[in-house]
Amino acid sequence: MKHFFEPEGVVVIGATPNPVKGGNAIVKNLLMSYKGPVYPVNPRYKEIDGLVCYPSVRDVPGKADLAIIFVPAAQVAAAVAECAEKGIPGVMVESGGFAETGAAGAKFQEELIQIAARTGIRIWGPNCMGLVDVVNGNIFSFMNPEWQKEGMLIPGRVSLVVQSGMLSAVFLVDIMSHALTGIARVCSLGNKVDIDGCDILEYFMEDPQTDVIGLYLESFTDGRRFLEIARRCEKPIVVLKGGKSKKGAQAAMSHTASLAGNSRIVSGMMRQAGIIEVRDFRQMADVCRSLSLIKPSSEGKRTAVITFSGGAGIVSTDFVEEQGLSIADFTPETKEKLATLFPSWMPVSNPVDLWPAIESHLGSGVDVLGLALSAVLADPGVDAVFMHFSAGASRLLPNLPALAAEIKRHGKPFVAWLIGRQDLVLKTQKEALAAGVPVFTEIGRATECLTAAIQGRHKPEKTPEIHPVDLPPEMGNILSAAHGAQDEHFSKKLLGACGIPTVREAVAGTAKEAAGISAELGYPVVMKGLLPGNVHKTEMGLVRLGVADGKSVLETFEELTGAMENRGSVLIQRQISGRVELILGLLRDPQFGACVMFGAGGISAELFEDTVFAVAPLTMKEALGMIDSIRGQKLLNGFRGSRPVDREALARIIIRLGEIGLAIPEITEIDLNPLIWGEDGVIAVDATVVLA
């Protein structure tokens, strides 16, 4: 990848002196930014923007690591082939007219894939905006050269990947000119015939100039590889995934010719990998900026709120609490320090409405904002600070470099909500970005970004170990012979053999056997009629709960066998008492393979979709994270008098279900519904295994 990011010598195929064309913009951008030699190539010109222009790549006199290609699609393959001959290791194809334009273009794209396979040359694009490296000044793109000239590019420590071409250019100038984020590099990948998001993610992981990675993605070309890389990454990753709705996914499919994916599984994978998911473009810039500026030493959530109006403090407090942070209680020392700033009638509390203090020190030269901020930062009960700034009123806007130094000294997360006159707001935003102070123009965004910075630091996980699944040989035989949904008893036998705790049960062939089994299991028992190929026992009236004694067992046996017209068998189970019903499942996703699903059972799953997904295999932390993510947490914390659920035991079952999915490819689906938490722990009471 180094050829693309730090090339020695760049060739521009399709260079032109015509200033309205992209082929000229590429040369101009290189001349303004790139420090190595630039070789324009075009048989029609001798000179372009003061550089010697060569008729073909073959004629280029020096060494080049990269060729940027901007000629009509029909000519691209030949140009790439020449580059390969010349020994250039990488090309960036920025022209469009490939698969995104239908069959003819798809043929051109296919040619590129073949040349790459044949020659080993790496291809970035086609149909992309290339690379904008702000920090090192490597602008390998047809973006408007005026942007560079006007100094619009603000260097920073956030690197971005934006799949879409047009969008990446406009988005870049939007966030830069609004001082929303300082940028290290932006990569536009286009049709991804070779270099894809995973390649760039791996490069940014090791890139010393990148602290935060933001990606706009419409599809995952290799979902499992993406998860693997993200899991190992020590830097925060922020993802905006397009195509999460039904119609959005259809649009994404026609745009990128690849599956947008099941959005709930994609979201589950991101949570699992510790990725911060965002929903909008500027929000992505804001969250990335926060993560690059705020590096908290703890995950403490006790927040001080400092404003200069009661209303601002109240709404800010609403957001702080809604985001899951908490309002700090100040120590008596902090209250005393603040009280010296306030008029005597004003009680000091959090949120701090600083206006009376500011008003009573008007013209005194006392730095009320600075003193108040220092007091709360020094409070051991304060983990983070939210502050209100107003641009244009000097007493409502602290000295930003001094403030930045004070914040850094305490190492506590800080955000500011900035409002005021537009010109002064923009000026303050730029100064704040330069000083490293995160400011936002909406309270909600400010608190959201504070929360992301506190909770969203990325803690890399090792790839989970996979414990083997050793099936008894007779089960292996059944697996290779059977197809479709398996009956409850066999499903549980299989799962039990693989280490999933299941309810104690046995099949009775005769009424007498039934009575014997029941006596051994202990009353009450559950009796179910098993009909081959039937997974709708309840709907068919073949389930009897609370069978209380031997006499009832005999009667029920006759009833069930009668209802099945003597074709099935009768399953007898110990009746599990427990009020906490959960569901757990295994499924195979076209993009991610074996995935697990976990949720609240009963009507909760049905009415409120309170289920979460993850990609197998899972680490213990990831499985516990799944359990922590369902909304119905009350169900797990001691519901209606039951003990709190043993989350580790439950997590082990989730992990194991994923391992089973990975070990046994014949299984297409597993449903454990319900899984009951009761006296005997977490136990699968009903189960269906579906074989291919």
Add this chain to the structure above:
Amino acid sequence: MKHFFEPEGVVVIGATPNPVKGGNAIVKNLLMSYKGPVYPVNPRYKEIDGLVCYPSVRDVPGKADLAIIFVPAAQVAAAVAECAEKGIPGVMVESGGFAETGAAGAKFQEELIQIAARTGIRIWGPNCMGLVDVVNGNIFSFMNPEWQKEGMLIPGRVSLVVQSGMLSAVFLVDIMSHALTGIARVCSLGNKVDIDGCDILEYFMEDPQTDVIGLYLESFTDGRRFLEIARRCEKPIVVLKGGKSKKGAQAAMSHTASLAGNSRIVSGMMRQAGIIEVRDFRQMADVCRSLSLIKPSSEGKRTAVITFSGGAGIVSTDFVEEQGLSIADFTPETKEKLATLFPSWMPVSNPVDLWPAIESHLGSGVDVLGLALSAVLADPGVDAVFMHFSAGASRLLPNLPALAAEIKRHGKPFVAWLIGRQDLVLKTQKEALAAGVPVFTEIGRATECLTAAIQGRHKPEKTPEIHPVDLPPEMGNILSAAHGAQDEHFSKKLLGACGIPTVREAVAGTAKEAAGISAELGYPVVMKGLLPGNVHKTEMGLVRLGVADGKSVLETFEELTGAMENRGSVLIQRQISGRVELILGLLRDPQFGACVMFGAGGISAELFEDTVFAVAPLTMKEALGMIDSIRGQKLLNGFRGSRPVDREALARIIIRLGEIGLAIPEITEIDLNPLIWGEDGVIAVDATVVLA
């Protein structure tokens, strides 16, 4: 209120020539805006800013309808009294130092209340920023006069009420200078000793220059009056309610010395009144602007999405679907029209990625954006349009006045998402506001505002009729004698007498009676032990479901009376079969009085808080709106094979419960849990009435 908004003659008490003081800013603002006579009052000066200054109000030679007072709090009462003597009907007290500053200030505030009561003079404030009337140029405020001078105030048809003083000034300059909204009037009300939000809301309702009303509120001084006014209002109302979280409510209480209120009841009241609730300040400005610019003729949701990049179209589509709008299917005619713009390889669908069409017409002079927009606006299957603009690229930004005219001609809601270079974005925002085109810089905000404009038009409701509650005399006697929670049977008898459908049941004194009652009700029956003062029947094991025959009734009767040690009686009910469990309740809120609560029953209410509130009495539309608002709609639409719930019948029960609460003040609380939808309709199976 006309004295405040259109006074003939304004006195400024506390005027001063010192340009850094508020008393000078008030005069300067009047001189630049107000067309009538201005009378500065201050015994220390003869002249201020070219105007004659009078030693006291008594010396003012002409008529004045309004006095703006900006003297220290201790001197305000005397000044107000002089104004009353002079016959001035209204004063605006803008100085602080009253109840918000503790006991001494509270005394000054109390004096104001007494003068108002004694003289009938109306008081606005104290501790406020006054009135900024942009349209008529009545700036009765100490806001920075530079803002007027620089032409920063943009007239429009949105009027705002902002409780907080400091905030209203900074918020105003923020939204104006960012071209977020054109404003008719902004009122800052401060401590509200007399004029409050309801007064202003009533004034704005009739104000021909106001189309949309936005309020930032921390408390409701008279919640029921607010609901009544809002219900009648024909203009959209947008409310940001501060103090919705626990700590936020505490902060609001200390800020305004009034209850912030139960946030779920406040939200319920707003939904009931058709108020659009927002969460943040700029969001309020954005939503108000949208409602003032977009006036759809229908509530159709079929939306066309036009962008110039695939990625933008995909994410926009995600938001459109998430907001509950839908992606329109174009007619063949529209597809044909669009196809003429596109290269032949490009299939036309919604979202429309316009870039290939723009690219293929570069330099041709064809107005691709305009033609595409006209085509989709003319489509009878399109109700609304979302479009992407990019500032700075002329081919990605249509002619705004022409676009506005075209949109107006079709009468369909339209929003644009605007990104690009900051200076050009701001310029475009200003031009768009002037042309009446709603633009936003985030996709999420744009789609949210489109949705608010389509769904949030305010349809006024008449005050609901209240049907009387005629209780049998013996029940009236019990009501006046009893206290606390009443037993299930009496509770249902009372509710039944008031028109709430309850399960058929009777109390049995003997086993024989029990058998007789059961036979009459029909098997199976439910038997419950009623112990005086005990509302925890289930927990005490005094409930038996599914008692199947006469023999079991006799046995169960003995069991229950034994368990109660012969102290209670036994209630026998028809067993209702139905899978849809609901809950319904009545409660009394300190701010709003009798309120009803409705929700999904069983564990849904407990785990997911799927309940909604409204203030009694309710109209049919409001009660149906409550039912439509619970998340678990699947439960109501034919759950697990049951018929869809009869929403009108359910709404009638909700309305009736509210009427009972209004008619019988002795009742402090009613719980119907569960209310079951089954063969016999919607029926209360268990109920508790709590008496004061």
